[in-house]
Amino acid sequence: MNKTYIKTQRKKHKWYLIDAKNRNLGRLSTRIAILLKGKKSPEYVPYINSNIHIIIINSQFINITGKKKYQKMYKKHSGRPGGLTVETFTTLNQRMPNKVVEHSVKGMLPKNALGRQLFRQLKVYSNDIHPHRAQKPETITLY
Template identity: 65%
Template sequence: MIVDRNKTYLKTDREPRKWYIIDAKNQNLGRLSSQIAYFLIGKKNITYTPHMKNEINIIILNSKLIQITGNKKYQKTYKRHSGRPGGLKVELFDKLQQKMPNKIIEHSIKGMLPKNTLSRQLFTQIKIYPNHIHPHSSQKPLLIKLN
């Protein structure tokens, strides 16, 4: 396919959905999240178009074993509010990692995606699991090594 450099490339044919596995074991939370967001937006593709959704699904395994640097393990807080008076809940990273390890990575990746409707669509293409077991083996996902 010949592409004219002065024209905008628009993806017309629908590509098959690609599945990738990323192992979060002993990975740094911020570095992992930024690389996943970069990959999910599609900036690694030569056909990157900012306003178009990619046919990429990402499976993140071992979210329970994510690492964080410094004393943030005991200092970093996650806040949520029920909307009612006195409904503020504050949890530390350490406690949240034991109860809901997927929420930590979800929160981090969501913060690194652009704030628009496309990012909400892209976020549905991420599947996060606390251990190495996942139900997506029939999609034949490819393992990605992130540095």
């Protein structure tokens, strides 16, 4: 019997650094989600964590096309009556620029325990300063 099971303890952690300056939100998010899942790896298995960590810098300078800058809405609810809070892209990007990228990538990951684990491996920073220099991240440019 030929089994393709790979132990996660043996896989090394890889760290990648991505600059989000002047990049489109959707295109960047899809490529990040594909990288986090490990789909580009030859030993890809859908149910195993790929141990890939991604650092995104300059998230406040991300682009969005068309009129979505003014029309896109982010909704959250506190669970109380009348607790719906609606915010546009521009106000959320000014207030918390990391949430825009995190919200986009989280929607593209699996909706299960593995997806939550992969989301914790994503680090987003609004400027070009990050505390992960000791991990020696490899800088990549996504097409």
